[in-house]
Amino acid sequence: MKVLVVGNGGREHALAWKIKQSPLVKELYCAKGNAGIWKIAKKVDIEPTDIENLVKFAKENKIDLTVVGPEQPLSEGIADRFLQEGLKIFGHKKASAMLESSKVFAKNFMKKYGIPTAFYETFEEEDKAIDFIKKMGAPIVIKADGLAAGKGVIVAMTEEEAINAVKDMFSGKFGKASQRIVIEEYLDGEEASYIAMVKGDKLVPMATSQDHKRVYDNDKGPNTGGMGAYSPTSVITPEIEKQILEKIMYPTLKGMIQEGREMSGFLYAGLMIGSKGINVLEFNVRMGDPETQPIMRRLQSDLVEHILQILEGDIDNVKPQWIDKYSVGVVMASKGYPDKYEKGKEITGIEEAEKDPDVVVFHAGTNIKDGKLVTDGGRVLTVTATGKNIKEAVEKVYNATSKIHFEGAHYRKDIGYRELNRKK
Incomplete structure (x- = not known):
């Protein structure tokens, strides 16, 4: 085919x-x-x-x-x-994709169907948004309503930072995406990604994973599209997974059917697991990036076969098989990302890195210019490695990453740190 x-x-x-x-x-x-x-x-x-x-x-x-x-x-x-x-x-x-393309739609949907999420208000006027921030205090989260390539969420640790984020959004930082904004309470805890293949009111879970959104080590700096991920994550225990399915995933599928927006594709729930239980930070209507990279490294069975079965109405018999290893992906980004960056920097060392059979380098912002491999985006590569445990996978991925070079390259040195700490 x-x-x-x-x-x-x-x-x-x-x-x-x-x-x-x-x-x-x-x-x-x-x-x-x-x-x-x-x-x-x-x-x-x-x-x-x-x-x-x-x-x-x-x-x-x-x-x-x-x-x-x-x-x-x-x-x-x-x-x-x-x-x-x-x-x-x-x-x-398109009607189902609203779950991601409008934060306001998603928050209102979750409220309507009792899906756990942070307390929030929506705003179309700067003054009212600022008044709300002063009333709520910080830390607080500011979100552009529309799609902003994973960068439209500001976790403000001070009121001043929150007010500046609101002013930036209403002055057009994210274009049409931030003409309307959501302001929500800050939730503490640990983020995790839960992804499934869905059709109607049924789903097939993918392997669990955890993304690292902030640009710098120790979760510092602005949010990005994602700087690295690993799979599986032990923060999602069997008991927590049961709650995710019962309180979030299945109610979402049923609610979307009731709204006349039946789903068919990948569904991603970005979760915060903390003192207030399990809450949805965001829904995406596709696989995550960079979570897909380590997840696909662990998938043993045939993805195409699974997709065809789902589309043909045989989702009950889809049983993905996963290798019993950890997989870690580290994003190598251009200098300046997630803000302005230059393109056209020559990339070397990928062949050397992939000499380890446990390493696969996935391209993102790359192109061929004058016969040379060059950078062509903010996130340039995701270097992935598998290992029998998280420690081995992390060692392998950073050994591979150190062999790849382009001018201005930067990447986090602590991908998988939460899992490493749990396994000590």
Whole structure:
């Protein structure tokens, strides 16, 4: 069969890498991809949000299955258009993607269906938002309503920081995404990612994972799209997983059906597990990035087979198999990320890093220029390694990362630190 992956990042490279392993797949395409993906898939020179041309390509090339990586094309209705043309696609319709594309919708939805989440208010006026901050105090969390590539959330530790974040958002820092904002209480505890493949009111859990959002070690600095992740995470115990399913995942699927927004694709719950129990920080309607990279390294069974079974209504028989190892992914970013950064810096050392059979380097912001591999984004690579325990996986991943070079490269040195501390 012919499979098309839509997206350009590290998540899409990891999905393509796994899809390529399926004996069902004869030809693999990616729109638009990156330099790593183009080694294993045919490049389709169409942007992920150019939906009409993607539909045209899929029809003309008789694509049997399309898997969508990023949130933007889902929120713009790619699944709706593909389904209208009778094309098989794994990804949510526009109405379902609202769970991610609007923080206000998501918070109101959770309130309506009793899904645990932080206390919040929504605002469209700067003055009222600032008054609310003064009343609530800090720490406090400010969120842009719309999509902002994982950067539209400010965890303000002081009132001044919170007020400045509000002013930035209403002055257009995130464009239309921050014309409306959510301000919510700060929750303490430990973040974890819970991802499932879903269809209607049923789901198949993926392996657990934990992301590291802040740009610097010890969770300092601004939020990013994610600086690294590991899988599994022992913060999600069997008892906690049972609660996540009963109080969050299944009520969400049922609530979305009641809203006329039935889901079909990946569903990601970003959770805070702490003194106030298990609360949803955010929902995403796709796999996480960088969580996908370590998760795909651990998936033993056939992802394509699983997706086809789900789309054909046989979700009850989907039983993913996972290797009994830890997997860690470290994001190497361009100088300046998550703010302004330069492109076009030559990348070396990937082949050397991948000499270890437990290491796979996934590309994100990469391109080929004058025959050389160069940087082409904020998050450039995710270096992944597997190990029999978290300590071994962390040692392997940092040994590999140290062999890769590009001007201005920076990465966190403490990915997986919470798990390492728990295992001491």
